Amino acid sequence: MNTQRNATLTVDGKNIDLPVYSGSIGPEVIDIRQLYAKTGMFTFDPGFMSTAACKSAITYIDGDAGVLLYRGYPIEQLAQNCDFLEVAFLILKGELPNAREKEEFDTIIKRHTMVHEQLIRFYSGFRRDAHPMAVLVGVVGALSAFYHDAMDISDEYHRTVSAHRLIAKLPNIVAMAYKYGRGEPFMYPRNDLSYTANFMRMMFGNPCEDYVPNPVLVRALDRILILHADHEQNASTSTVRLAGSSGANPFACISAGIACLWGPAHGGANEACLQMLEEIGDVSRVGEYIKRAKDKNDSFKLMGFGHRVYKNFDPRAKLMRETCHEVLNELGLHDDRLFKLAVALEKIALEDDYFVSKKLYPNVDFYSGIVQRALGIPTQLFTGIFALARTVGWIAQWNEMISDPEQKIGRPRQLFTGAEQRNVPPMDKR
Numbered sequence: 134m135n136t137q138r139n140a141t142l143t144v145d146g147k148n149i150d151l152p153v154y155s156g157s158i159g160p161e162v163i164d165i166r167q168l169y170a171k172t173g174m175f176t177f178d179p180g181f182m183s184t185a186a187c188k189s190a191i192t193y194i195d196g197d198a199g200v201l202l203y204r205g206y207p208i209e210q211l212a213q214n215c216d217f218l219e220v221a222f223l224i225l226k227g228e229l230p231n232a233r234e235k236e237e238f239d240t241i242i243k244r245h246t247m248v249h250e251q252l253i254r255f256y257s258g259f260r261r262d263a264h265p266m267a268v269l270v271g272v273v274g275a276l277s278a279f280y281h282d283a284m285d286i287s288d289e290y291h292r293t294v295s296a297h298r299l300i301a302k303l304p305n306i307v308a309m310a311y312k313y314g315r316g317e318p319f320m321y322p323r324n325d326l327s328y329t330a331n332f333m334r335m336m337f338g339n340p341c342e343d344y345v346p347n348p349v350l351v352r353a354l355d356r357i358l359i360l361h362a363d364h365e366q367n368a369s370t371s372t373v374r375l376a377g378s379s380g381a382n383p384f385a386c387i388s389a390g391i392a393c394l395w396g397p398a399h400g401g402a403n404e405a406c407l408q409m410l411e412e413i414g415d416v417s418r419v420g421e422y423i424k425r426a427k428d429k430n431d432s433f434k435l436m437g438f439g440h441r442v443y444k445n446f447d448p449r450a451k452l453m454r455e456t457c458h459e460v461l462n463e464l465g466l467h468d469d470r471l472f473k474l475a476v477a478l479e480k481i482a483l484e485d486d487y488f489v490s491k492k493l494y495p496n497v498d499f500y501s502g503i504v505q506r507a508l509g510i511p512t513q514l515f516t517g518i519f520a521l522a523r524t525v526g527w528i529a530q531w532n533e534m535i536s537d538p539e540q541k542i543g544r545p546r547q548l549f550t551g552a553e554q555r556n557v558p559p560m561d562k563r
């Protein structure tokens with residue numbers, strides 16, 4: 134960070150100079166760490182609309198230009214030229230792997246895909262109809278009961294092993310949540326398959342016959358994982374960072390991130406978006422729902438639309454729509470009812486003054502539900518797939534924070550609006 138100048142704040146006639154830092158690209162920041170000491174005042178920014186909570190070199194978003202870079206590489210180029218593990222290597226280590234590094238990393242991840250055999254018993258503690266995200270929160274958190282041989286977070290090697298374990302085991306854990314819900318036997322991972330093909334086999338294979346993943350569908354799902362891998366300081370990543378700032382182990386932190394991602398305003402939007410499309414049912418009813426979305430007295434929001442940062446198109450939504458086309462064509466579903474409804478809904482919304490004036494565009498979740506449904510993934514598991522992919526970003530951001538010598542426990546303050554000090558009255562006076 135370079136200090137180029139100060140910002141001067143005048144409070145009650147007193148001038149306070151606060152350093153302004155610039156990064157490599159993007160908005161500058163005003164360092165307010167001394168504000169309370171110098172003024173006795175806090176800043177007030179619920180929802181962190183104007184707050185940079187950390188410095189990071191991992192992902193850059195330009196919401197106005199619709200730009201998303203992982204370690205400087207545009208998401209469009211990564212989705213086109215790399216597979217998910219190459220992107221995971223990039224996000225974790227800062228550079229794309231060469232051929233030798235890729236082979237080494239793929240092998241390391243493959244060698245960590247199995248889970249402790251006793252962890253499998255955790256699943257039988259859940260109801261069969263438990264939401265998969267409830268299972269993931271529990272099982273991922275429980276990993277810290279099995280892998281304490283590498284949980285010294287001050288040890289870089291331990292952090293690396295835990296990162297590899299999480300990236301490798303999440304597909305297995307997600308697939309087991311799916312199988313458990315269906316009462317089908319768990320499938321062990323196969324080391325002769327690619328990361329995403331292995332996941333699809335653990336999801337859709339069974340012990341009675343061979344399962345040969347469709348390469349077009351594998352590539353499509355692999356691209357979906359790339360699009361979801363990281364996204365700057367979003368709510369779930371900020372949750373992982375805040376949990377990690379206390380020194381909590383990485384498995385507990387990722388479990389906290391999964392819990393936050395589950396919310397329908399965040400990663401749960403893809404599941405909610407598909408349910409919304411099912412509820413709308415037909416293009417003739419789109420106008421009714423657009424009207425509801427605009428009604429201040431109606432809590433209904435158009436799921437898959439809008440974004441805190443993207444005030445133009447979400448580059449991931451465009452790539453997701455292309456992937457959707459590819460998958461539906463490969464499966465002969467190009468007339469898919471919901472896809473046609475989504476395309477019509479997107480067109481109508483983007484021509485509506487309300488959405489245009491509020492800069493509400495489709496986000497990554499708008500098409501991801503349709504393509505995942507076409508891949509055979511049940512609606513309730515959409516956010517689990519999102520969590521599988523985002524584990525890479527979460528653990529990279531966690532590692533970046535833990536490695537930062539300036540790292541401190543996160544402890545925001547508040548504007549207190551409650552009762553001033555008062556005395557406890559005796560029971561007969563209450």
Ligand code: SDX
Nearest residue numbers: 364367398399400402426434435436437438439440441491
């Ligand atoms: C993800 O942060 C990330 O990077 C997240 C994510 C990632 O990769 O990690 O990109 C993943 O979470 C994508 C977002 C998925 N969520 C949804 O699709 C749910 C629907 N969208 C909204 O809930 C909303 O757009 C948010 C939560 C995404 C963003 O909310 P903000 O930034 O707090 O904006 P806001 O709610 O203040 O909305 C601004 C205005 C409001 O109207 P006014 O109060 O100004 O009159 O736009 C309206 C909102 O009511 N609005 C919508 C709307 N989204 C915002 N109105 C109708 N439908 C919508 N979808």
